[in-house]
Amino acid sequence: MKIIFWNWYKYESPKTLGQRKVRYLKLSLGIETSCDDTSVALVDENGVVHCQLMASQVSGHLPFGGVVPEVASRLHYEALLPLIDQLLGQAQKSWSDVSLLAVSSRPGLVGSLLVGVVTAKTLALGLRKELIGVNHIHGHIFSPFLRSIEEADSQNLQFPYLSLVVSGGHTHLYLVESYTRVLELGKTRDDAAGEAFDKFSNLLRLGFPGGPLVDRFSKGGDRKAYNFPRAMLKRPGYEFSFSGLKASAMRLIQEIPAPIEDSQRSELCASFQEAICDVLIHQLSKASRNFSIRQVSISGGVSANSRLRERAEKWAKEEGVFLKIPEMKYCTDNGSMIAYAGLMQSLSGWKSDQSLSPSPRALTGDFL
Numbered sequence: 026m027k028i029i030f031w032n033w034y035k036y037e038s039p040k041t042l043g044q045r046k047v048r049y050l051k052l053s054l055g056i057e058t059s060c061d062d063t064s065v066a067l068v069d070e071n072g073v074v075h076c077q078l079m080a081s082q083v084s085g086h087l088p089f090g091g092v093v094p095e096v097a098s099r100l101h102y103e104a105l106l107p108l109i110d111q112l113l114g115q116a117q118k119s120w121s122d123v124s125l126l127a128v129s130s131r132p133g134l135v136g137s138l139l140v141g142v143v144t145a146k147t148l149a150l151g152l153r154k155e156l157i158g159v160n161h162i163h164g165h166i167f168s169p170f171l172r173s174i175e176e177a178d179s180q181n182l183q184f185p186y187l188s189l190v191v192s193g194g195h196t197h198l199y200l201v202e203s204y205t206r207v208l209e210l211g212k213t214r215d216d217a218a219g220e221a222f223d224k225f226s227n228l229l230r231l232g233f234p235g236g237p238l239v240d241r242f243s244k245g246g247d248r249k250a251y252n253f254p255r256a257m258l259k260r261p262g263y264e265f266s267f268s269g270l271k272a273s274a275m276r277l278i279q280e281i282p283a284p285i286e287d288s289q290r291s292e293l294c295a296s297f298q299e300a301i302c303d304v305l306i307h308q309l310s311k312a313s314r315n316f317s318i319r320q321v322s323i324s325g326g327v328s329a330n331s332r333l334r335e336r337a338e339k340w341a342k343e344e345g346v347f348l349k350i351p352e353m354k355y356c357t358d359n360g361s362m363i364a365y366a367g368l369m370q371s372l373s374g375w376k377s378d379q380s381l382s383p384s385p386r387a388l389t390g391d392f393l
């Protein structure tokens with residue numbers, strides 16, 4: 026699909042336009058409740074985020090050391106409608122400005138998804154709005170197109186591009202040909218990269234959520250202090266595997282007498298983080314070379330990792346690759362990516378109706 030940018034009229038008020046022909050940008054309201062954060066956003070066809078709000082559930086899950094599905098769905102239920110009201114108020118928009126309701130419908134925790142899907146369906150029916158169910162992974166894949174109003178004219182990715190999605194549940198490499206054509210090149214055989222970070226954090230008793238804590242404790246640590254395994258590097262193809270890394274970390278940490286000192290903890294975190302970065306960059310770089318594609322994106326929660334960002338940017342510069350990693354607030358789960366993916370897929374002809382239902386699983390090719 027060809028993307029058309031309508032920048033020339035975008036922020037002009039109708040009064041100043043006189044007799045000029047005007048096509049207003051469609052505005053999509055995105056709802057994300059697939060896991061443990063409730064997020065809603067208003068995004069237009071250019072990927073410009075007009076407002077994004079998030080209700081974090083961290084304090085609700087903290088006592089349990091991980092996400093409890095029943096707690097997650099109850100907290101989504103409590104947060105969602107007030108958050109949508111607040112979103113419209115803060116963006117100074119009314120329902121008449123909204124063309125589309127886009128909602129994460131798969132994959133994820135089914136009770137959490139259900140809260141978003143039922144809310145979106147009810148609003149769409151009552152307010153006569155278009156509805157689209159969005160594959161959460163597509164949200165991450167297209168999140169590099171999101172930008173603030175100030176960045177509206179900045180250079181953006183071109184199709185086809187390579188998309189590395191690294192989150193708590195996914196480590197997947199895709200070849201993205203359009204908003205409606207995404208080919209899977211490889212994925213993890215076992216744990217996702219974010220899951221590996223979270224489990225490693227638990228082993229070291231750093232806390233929850235693990236990825237950002239490992240990132241923080243890595244600062245200043247010697248990355249070569251421990252030689253963690255790097256799986257799949259010598260194999261053909263684009264698969265990943267992190268279960269060996271986790272097992273090796275577990276054995277190592279069990280052998281260290283407690284309490285672990287701060288400097289040793291930093292070394293462990295930095296070495297573990299480096300092993301994950303090595304594998305991710307290696308597979309991405311191999312795919313870029315083999316497919317001769319120099320447009321690349323990294324997204325999903327783990328793309329917030331400071332070392333991964335640093336390594337990826339260095340690699341892209343050396344290889345002459347155009348790399349797009351979303352801004353931090355669009356890396357982890359967010360309503361903007363759902364609003365945008367839904368809008369682009371709806372403009373490409375996909376629609377949902379009141380039969381939309383949530384599903385815990387999804388293939389990349391699944392849309393509704």
Ligand code: KG4
Nearest residue numbers: 192193194219236237326327329330357358
């Ligand atoms: O995309 P996301 O918000 O949710 C899923 O779809 O899974 O990703 C969450 C994952 C968690 O595993 C979290 O530990 C990880 O992203 N994460 C990080 C960082 N920030 C979040 N991992 C490493 N470094 C970070 N800075």
Ligand code: ZN
Nearest residue numbers: 165192326358
């Ligand atoms: Zn996600």
